[in-house]
Amino acid sequence: xxxxxxxxxxxxxxxxxxxxxxxxxxxxxxxxxxxxxxxxxxxxxxxxxxxxxxxxxxxxxxxxxxxxxxxxxxxxxxxxxxxxxxxxxxxxxxxxxxxxxxxxxxxxxxxxxxxxxxxxxxxxxxxxxxxxxxxxxxxxxxxxxxxxxxxxxxxxxxxxxxxxxxxxxxxxxxxxxxxxxxxxxxxxxxxxxxxxxxxxxxxxxxxxxxxxxxxxxxxxxxxxxxxxxxxxxxxxxxxxxxxxxxxxxxxxxxxxxxxxxxxxxxxxxxxxxxxxxxxxxxxxxxxxxxxxxxxxxxxxxxxxxxxxxxxxxxxxxxxxxxxxxxxxxxxxxxxxxxxxxxxxxxx
Numbered sequence: 001x002x003x004x005x006x007x008x009x010x011x012x013x014x015x016x017x018x019x020x021x022x023x024x025x026x027x028x029x030x031x032x033x034x035x036x037x038x039x040x041x042x043x044x045x046x047x048x049x050x051x052x053x054x055x056x057x058x059x060x061x062x063x064x065x066x067x068x069x070x071x072x073x074x075x076x077x078x079x080x081x082x083x084x085x086x087x088x089x090x091x092x093x094x095x096x097x098x099x100x101x102x103x104x105x106x107x108x109x110x111x112x113x114x115x116x117x118x119x120x121x122x123x124x125x126x127x128x129x130x131x132x133x134x135x136x137x138x139x140x141x142x143x144x145x146x147x148x149x150x151x152x153x154x155x156x157x158x159x160x161x162x163x164x165x166x167x168x169x170x171x172x173x174x175x176x177x178x179x180x181x182x183x184x185x186x187x188x189x190x191x192x193x194x195x196x197x198x199x200x201x202x203x204x205x206x207x208x209x210x211x212x213x214x215x216x217x218x219x220x221x222x223x224x225x226x227x228x229x230x231x232x233x234x235x236x237x238x239x240x241x242x243x244x245x246x247x248x249x250x251x252x253x254x255x256x257x258x259x260x261x262x263x264x265x266x267x268x269x270x271x272x273x274x275x276x277x278x279x280x281x282x283x284x285x286x287x288x289x290x291x292x293x294x295x296x297x298x299x300x301x302x303x304x305x306x307x308x309x310x311x312x313x314x315x316x317x318x319x320x321x322x323x324x325x326x327x328x329x330x331x332x333x334x335x336x337x338x339x340x341x342x343x344x345x346x347x
Contacts, residue, residue, distance in 0.1 A: 030344040035076055037083040037336040043075055045344050051075065051127075058122045072340070078136060080332050085139045090146060092138040100134035148324055155320060158312035166308050167292060174304060176297050178242040179285040180258050184235040185222060189275035203231045204276045208269040211278060215266050218280055237282070239298060254279070 032048040035041050051071060056063055063071070085091075105112040108120050117130055126133055144152065158166075167174070187204040189197045211218060225234035240246055240258050247255045254277060257267040261281035270277040288294070292305040299307075 031341050032072065032344055033076055033338065033340045035079045035083070035336060035338050037080055037332060038087050039083065041079050041083070043072075043079065045347070048072060048075070048345075049347070055127050058127050072345075076338060077329055080329070080336055080338075081136075082139070083336075084328075084332055085143065088143075088146070090139055090142050092135050092142065096138055097131050097135050100138055101130055104130070104134065144321075144324075151324075152317070152320070155313075155316055158309050158316070162312055163292070163305060163308050166312055167304070170308070171289070174290040176241075176285065176288045176290055176294070178259075178287050179297065180240045180242070180261070180281055181283040181285065182238050182240060182258055183218070183222060183280045183282060184238060184277055185218070185225065185232060185279075186235070186277040187232045187275050190273070200231060201276065205269065207232065208276075208278055211266055218266060218278075239285075241297065 030045045031042050032045045033043045035043070048071075052063055052068060055071065101117070105117055108117065112120075114130070121127075121130060121133065185204075185207065187200045189200060192200065207221060211221070222234040222236065224230050225232055240250065240255070242259060250258075251272045251274070253270050253272045257270050258279055258281065261267060261279070263281055263284055265281055267277075267279040267281075270279065290296075290304050292303065292308075294304050296302045296304060296307045302310075
């Protein structure tokens with residue numbers, strides 16, 4: 001179970017503020033709403049329509065009236081929280097925001113560009129500008145550090161009784177399917193020119209011929225794959241579960257070949273849309289009801305107990321932070337003056 005960074009964790013477990021409206025926008029036709037905690041801010045109908053259009057384009061459907069109202073409330077909450085941070089001197093610099101953007105890109109993968117970042121955010125239901133989103137999340141994180149750090153630290157870890165109760169409840173889903181632990185030699189032919197495809201294919205077919213006559217050379221050939229000039233690659237160890245999801249992921253040719261093998265056997269040359277592969281079955285793991293001490297499928301250092309304890313701790317933290325959110329926004333709405341122009345929202 002991979003822990004998220006502090007920025008990623010806050011974004012994942014809190015929804016204190018959804019999209020943050022561009023503060024102080026001057027180009028308005030009619031006000032949708034105004035907010036005043038320390039200063040008067042206008043959220044215009046044009047801004048509201050633009051935000052609705054952005055969300056509708058992302059989700060591929062029209063928003064109904066309750067969802068539109070939820071969007072309006074989230075924008076007002078965002079404006080309210082920003083004014084609260086200004087009042088309390090909770091500050092985030094442009095450099096902090098840029099660093100946050102870089103961190104988010106690194107979490108997605110190397111060389112992630114702005115468009116890929118925005119696409120990843122949309123897939124998680126986040127439709128606003130990445131810089132605006134990062135700024136609001138950093139403000140939220142600093143608010144928690146400044147105002148609620150002691151309460152968060154005081155949160156208790158799940159007890160053994162809590163873990164056992166959760167395990168008993170989830171037991172039916174805590175099953176390891178039939179699983180194959182394999183090693184793979186392969187050449188990826190995707191994106192190669194016709195000449196390169198031919199050369200790579202001929203090289204790998206030669207390797208397949210060598211292994212057909214002497215399967216004991218598999219480890220030697222796998223070690224040589226570490227050389228960038230080898231012309232082929234290797235995956236030393238991979239767990240393949242016998243599930244429809246794995247079949248869709250790896251393709252029928254690869255999937256069927258793996259589950260026909262006996263331990264120690266090599267597959268024939270596999271040809272599919274990815275290229276060419278040769279698989280060795282190292283171990284067959286039969287379906288099993290997982291106990292608390294068993295590793296989580298696909299994880300090497302996390303047991304079922306770790307998995308349950310982590311999820312319980314995250315749930316407790318999320319519930320606690322939701323309570324903080326509700327209390328803060330409730331208090332700010334009592335202090336602030338908020339006016340919604342219902343007559344301007346009929347569109």
